[in-house]
Amino acid sequence: GAVVSQHPSWVICKSGTSVKIECRSLDFQATTMFWYRQFPKQSLMLMATSNEGSKATYEQGVEKDKFLINHASLTLSTLTVTSAHPEDSSFYICSARTGGSYNEQFFGPGTRLTVL
Amino acid sequence: AQTVTQSQPEMSVQEAETVTLSCTYDTSENNYYLFWYKQPPSRQMILVIRQEAYKQQNATENRFSVNFQKAAKSFSLKISDSQLGDTAMYFCAFTIQATTAGANSKLTFGKGITLSVRP
Numbered sequence: 001g002a003v004v005s006q007h008p009s010w011v012i013c014k015s016g017t018s019v020k021i022e023c024r025s026l027d028f029q030a031t032t033m034f035w036y037r038q039f040p041k042q043s044l045m046l047m048a049t050s051n052e053g054s055k056a057t058y059e060q061g062v063e064k065d066k067f068l069i070n071h072a073s074l075t076l077s078t079l080t081v082t083s084a085h086p087e088d089s090s091f092y093i094c095s096a097r098t099g100g101s102y103n104e105q106f107f108g109p110g111t112r113l114t115v116l
Numbered sequence: 117a118q119t120v121t122q123s124q125p126e127m128s129v130q131e132a133e134t135v136t137l138s139c140t141y142d143t144s145e146n147n148y149y150l151f152w153y154k155q156p157p158s159r160q161m162i163l164v165i166r167q168e169a170y171k172q173q174n175a176t177e178n179r180f181s182v183n184f185q186k187a188a189k190s191f192s193l194k195i196s197d198s199q200l201g202d203t204a205m206y207f208c209a210f211t212i213q214a215t216t217a218g219a220n221s222k223l224t225f226g227k228g229i230t231l232s233v234r235p
Contacts, residue, residue, distance in 0.1 A: 032221060043207060043225045044161075091159060103149055103211045103221045107161035 003027055004096050006108035013084055014116055021079045021111045023094030029074035030096035034105060035067070038091045050077055084115040118143045120210050122226035129198045130234050136183075137193045137229055139208030147213040150184065151223070152193045156204040164206070167191065169213075195231075203233045 003026040013019050023033060032051050036044040048064075050056040050071035058064045066088075068080040077096075081088050091112050095105040119142045129135035141150070152164040167175045167184050174182050179196045195202055208226040 034222065038159075041205075041228075041230070043227045046222055049222055093159075093161065095161075097221055103213065103223075104151075104163065104166065105223060107153075109158070109160050 002098075002106040004030075004094065004106045004108040006092075006094055006111050008111060009109060010112045010114075012114045012116060015085050016083055018080055018082045019084055019113060021081075021092055021094075021113075023077045023079070023096070023108050025075045025096040025106070028096075028098055028106075030077075030098060031074070032097045033071055033077040034095045034097070035069060035077075035079050036093040036095070038093060038110075040091075044093060047079075081113065084113070086115045089113055089115045118145070118148075118210050118212070118224045120208050120224050120226040122208055122229050124229050125227070126230045126232070128232045128234060129195075131198055131200060133198055134194060134196045135198055135231065137195070137206055137208075137231065139191045139193070139226055141189050141191060141208070141210050141224075143189070143210065143212070145212045149211050149213065150182075150191045151209040151211075152180070152182070152191075153207045153209060153225075154202075154204045155207065155228075156201075161207075165193065198233045200233050200235060203231060205230050 005024045007022045035047045047062045048056045048058045052071050056069040071077040093110045094108045097105045121140045148169045150167045154162045154164050165177045181194045183192045205228045207228045209223045211223050
C-alpha cells in the first residue's frame with residue numbers, strides 16, 4: 001500500500017513552454033501533498049505544501065506564479081512549471097501524506113525536467 | 117526553526133561490514149518524529165526507519181537500527197551486514213508531531229550522505 005505515482009517520469013521541453021507534472025496517490029487519500037526540487041547529489045528542497053481544496057503554501061523564495069500547484073482531489077496534485085527556462089531543469093519529487101500518525105510521507109518516483 | 121545536520125558527505129564500507137551514519141538535529145519541540153530515507157540511483161525515496169521522540173527504545177528494522185539520543189539530539193543509523201544494494205544516498209529527516217492534518221507536517225531534511233558498499 002501507500003503508492004504514489006508521478007507522470008511523466010521524464011520530460012524535455014523548449015524554453016518558454018509550460019509543463020504539467022501529475023502526482024497521484026494510488027491506494028490512499030492524501031490530505032496533504034508536497035512538492036520538492038532536487039539537484040544532483042543534493043538534498044530535497046521543499047517548494048510548496050498543498051492541502052486538498054485550498055491554496056498551496058509556498059516556501060520562501062519559490063515563485064508561486066512560476067510554479068502553479070493544484071490539489072483538486074484527495075488523490076491528485078499537479079505542478080505546472082510556466083514559461084520554463086533552462087534554469088528550471090531539475091528533478092521534481094512529490095510526496096503525499098495521510099491524516100494518520102507518524103506524519104509519514106510517501107514519495108513518488110520523481111520527474112526529470114529538461115528545458116532546452 | 118528545525119535544522120538537521122549530516123556532516124559526512126560520503127562514506128564507504130566493505131560488503132558484510134557494519135557502518136554508522138551520523139545525524140544531529142536541533143529543535144525546541146518535544147514531540148516529533150525522526151526518519152532515515154534511502155535514495156538509490158533510481159532516485160526513488162524509500163523509508164528505512166522511523167523513530168518517535170517519545171519512545172526511549174531505539175527503532176530496529178532488520179539490518180537497520182538507530183541510536184537515538186534525545187538529550188544530545190543525535191539520531192545515527194547503523195547498517196549491519198552491508199549489502200551492495202545498500203549503496204545509495206541516505207537522508208536524515210525530522211518533522212514535528214502535527215496536531216491537525218497538514219499543520220506543520222513538513223519534513224526537514226539533512227544534506228544527505230552518499231554511501232558506497234564495496235564488493
